[in-house]
Amino acid sequence: MDQSDAGHTHGAPRPDQDDTITYYRAMEIAVRELLIDKGILTAGDVRRQVESMDARGPRGGAAMVARAWLDPSFKQRMLEDGSAAAREIGLEIGPLKLIVVENTPEVHNVIVCTLCSCYPRMLLGLPPDWYKSRNYRSRTVREPRAVLAEFGTEIPAEMRICVHDSTADMRYLVLPMRPQGTEHLTEAELIDLVTRDSMIGVAIIGC
Amino acid sequence: MTSADDVRFRPGDRVRVRLAYPVGHVRTPYYVRGKHGLVERICGRFPNPEELAYARSGLPVLPLYRVRFLQRELWPDYAGHPADVLVAEIYQHWLEAGDDLQ
Amino acid sequence: MTIPDPPRSHHDMGGLPAAAVVPAEHDYAIWEKRVDALLMLLSNRDQPLVSTDELRRNIESLGSEAYERMTYYERWIFAIAQTLIQRGVLTVDELGRKIDEVSARAAT
Numbered sequence: 033m034d035q036s037d038a039g040h041t042h043g044a045p046r047p048d049q050d051d052t053i054t055y056y057r058a059m060e061i062a063v064r065e066l067l068i069d070k071g072i073l074t075a076g077d078v079r080r081q082v083e084s085m086d087a088r089g090p091r092g093g094a095a096m097v098a099r100a101w102l103d104p105s106f107k108q109r110m111l112e113d114g115s116a117a118a119r120e121i122g123l124e125i126g127p128l129k130l131i132v133v134e135n136t137p138e139v140h141n142v143i144v145c146t147l148c149s150c151y152p153r154m155l156l157g158l159p160p161d162w163y164k165s166r167n168y169r170s171r172t173v174r175e176p177r178a179v180l181a182e183f184g185t186e187i188p189a190e191m192r193i194c195v196h197d198s199t200a201d202m203r204y205l206v207l208p209m210r211p212q213g214t215e216h217l218t219e220a221e222l223i224d225l226v227t228r229d230s231m232i233g234v235a236i237i238g239c
Numbered sequence: 240m241t242s243a244d245d246v247r248f249r250p251g252d253r254v255r256v257r258l259a260y261p262v263g264h265v266r267t268p269y270y271v272r273g274k275h276g277l278v279e280r281i282c283g284r285f286p287n288p289e290e291l292a293y294a295r296s297g298l299p300v301l302p303l304y305r306v307r308f309l310q311r312e313l314w315p316d317y318a319g320h321p322a323d324v325l326v327a328e329i330y331q332h333w334l335e336a337g338d339d340l341q
Numbered sequence: 342m343t344i345p346d347p348p349r350s351h352h353d354m355g356g357l358p359a360a361a362v363v364p365a366e367h368d369y370a371i372w373e374k375r376v377d378a379l380l381m382l383l384s385n386r387d388q389p390l391v392s393t394d395e396l397r398r399n400i401e402s403l404g405s406e407a408y409e410r411m412t413y414y415e416r417w418i419f420a421i422a423q424t425l426i427q428r429g430v431l432t433v434d435e436l437g438r439k440i441d442e443v444s445a446r447a448a449t
Contacts, residue, residue, distance in 0.1 A: 053447035055440075056415040057372050062439035063422055064379060066431055072390065073382055081378035082371075126385065129282070131305075146268050146355030148397055149413070158377065160366035164413050170359035173270065173325055174314050182362045193323045195310075197355065200266050200303050200328035201285045234364075260347035264398040269349050270356040291394035294428060314356065 085158060092123045093155040093205050094226035096132070098219050101210040107134075114205065118155065125154040133196060134207040135233075140187050141206045142180065142233030144172040145198040152203040156228055163232065173197055183234040206231050211238035246302045246331075252278045253337030254306060256329060264292035267333045274313060275337050276306040279326055287330065302331040351405040373414040379421055391424045399423040 067073045096114075099121055100107035110117035114130030130152060133141040145151065146169045151159040162168050172179045176193045180186070187193060196204050208230040214222065229235035248254055258273035266288050281304055286297025310323040317323070369377075383391040399420035400408070408416065425431040 053444060055444075056411070056418050058440050058443045058447065059422055059436075060372050060376050060379070060418045061443045062436060063418065063425065063431070064375065065443070066435060066439055067379075067383075067425075070430075072430070073379075077382055078375060078378050081381050082374045085374065085377060085381075131282075144355075146270075147266060147352060148400070158369060160364075161413075162362055162364050162366060165362065166354060166409075167359040167362045170354045170357045171362070173355045175318070176323075177319055179362055183364055189320065192320050193310075195323075195325045197268065197325060197327040199268060200282070200288065200330065202282050202303075202305070202328055264394065264401060268355045269353045288394045288397075291392050292398035294392070294395060294424075297394075 085153075088154065088157045090156045090226070090228035090231065091223065092118070092125070093152065093228070093231045094223045095121060095123065096155070096205065097207055097226045097231065098222035100132075100207055101214075101222060102219060107207070110207070123155070128152060128154045129202050130155070130205060131196075131202050132205045132207050133194065135209045135236075137191075137209070139192045139194055140233065140236075141194045141196060142172060142176055143196050143198060143204040143206060144169060146170070146173055147197075147199060150198040150203060152205055155205060156231060160228075180234055183229065185235055185239065206233040208237050246281060246284075248278045248281075248302075248304060248331070248334060248336075250278050250280055254278055254304075254334045255337045256306070257333050257335060259333070264289055265333075267329055268327065270313060271306075271308060271327055271329070274308055276308040279305040279307045282328060287332075303328055304331065304334065305329075306334070350401055351403075351408050352401045369414075376414045376418045376421070380417060383421065383425075390428060390430055391421055395424040395427070396420045399427075 064073070064078060068075060096110060096118060100110050106117065106120070109120070110132050111134060114132040115125060115128055117132070118125045118128070118130060135141055149159055149164040149169075151163060153159070168179065173195050176195050177187055198204055208226065211225065214225065217225070225237055227235055227237060230237045253275060254277070255275050256267060256271045256273060260272075281302060284300035284302050287301050288297065291297040305326050306329045307324050307326045310319060310325055311317045311321055313325060380391060380393075380396060383389065384393060396417065397420075400416045403411070403416065403419070411419070422431070422436060426433055426436065
């Protein structure tokens with residue numbers, strides 16, 4: 033049986049379910065209340081952490097990409113030490129150990145975590161359901177071209193694909209190729225062009 | 240057995256992932272076990288996740304490598320470019336020196 | 342190892358056959374964001390009470406049926422609770438009673 037690929041639902045986002053209680057939702061409330069009662073956390077801690085993750089979308093990653101497109105020496109530093117480069121441009125990444133992999137005309141990169149769903153959250157926000165799905169995690173390592181085609185991304189047969197399985201402590205960001213015709217754009221406009229999916233490697237910007 | 244501190248492999252070394260099937264938490268995927276690859280880089284040294292998973296310290300830290308595999312050597316039916324690769328992070332204790340190339 | 346078909350954990354799925362990827366995503370429900378927040382708060386502190394590794398190991402210990410039936414954050418909250426029990430931060434009894442109390446509250 034084909035297990036649901038997007039958590040519980042296919043297609044449209046499901047409505048917030050705070051008006052119904054399930055066993056695991058009750059567990060979340062119970063664990064949180066017990067931890068607060070024991071003085072381990074406060075309600076404010078939880079709220080602030082939720083807000084902090086809510087505010088985190090892919091702009092951190094996009095900022096790194098845009099800067100690399102504009103500044104070749106930054107790009108070099110970023111490819112050597114992704115975490116240091118992120119901090120260099122003022123991004124708050126916590127303990128993230130980042131490796132940035134560069135798309136070229138010869139090589140296309142794509143990221144997956146087959147064992148769970150490791151993802152550079154501090155740069156891209158929370159991962160999409162499909163990244164965490166059985167189908168993506170199982171097949172990307174074995175038939176990357178077919179999986180990319182399911183995103184509408186065609187990689188020519190003469191290009192090579194490099195799949196990165198995020199199995200341990202490192203996290204990955206793809207540096208997409210800068211699209212043609214963007215020479216006149218400002219850094220802010222370049223940041224707006226960079227999509228989350230291009231930094232995971234399932235999409236190419238402008239295609 | 241070498242000390243866990245020793246960094247045994249360098250970029251370019253041919254290695255083989257041990258064919259082992261332990262019970263418990265490991266971060267070496269099933270599909271690379273027994274396969275040959277090339278060390279692409281040393282990521283650093285980190286506490287052992289197999290121990291951290293049981294609330295133990297995971298110390299001493301262990302070397303972690305990015306190892307590059309040819310896709311056509313991982314999958315018998317691989318249909319992509321013959322030079323397509325997969326890179327995974329593997330802890331040192333899962334690696335042994337690779338066989339001589341045939 | 343020469344034993345044929347050594348056991349493979351259910352989560353270790355790289356290379357296994359599966360269906361087409363549906364590039365769908367949902368906006369996270371508030372409770373899911375709170376689960377995520379709990380893991381961050383419990384693991385990124387001076388004296389961590391849960392590690393990502395314990396989270397993963399507890400998720401991996403779910404049987405294949407539960408693993409597939411449960412959603413991503415259901416697996417997380419289960420694993421967070423298990424870890425806190427394993428660590429002695431919570432007891433089985435107090436968690437059970439609190440879940441019961443929360444459920445009863447929700448029903449009123």
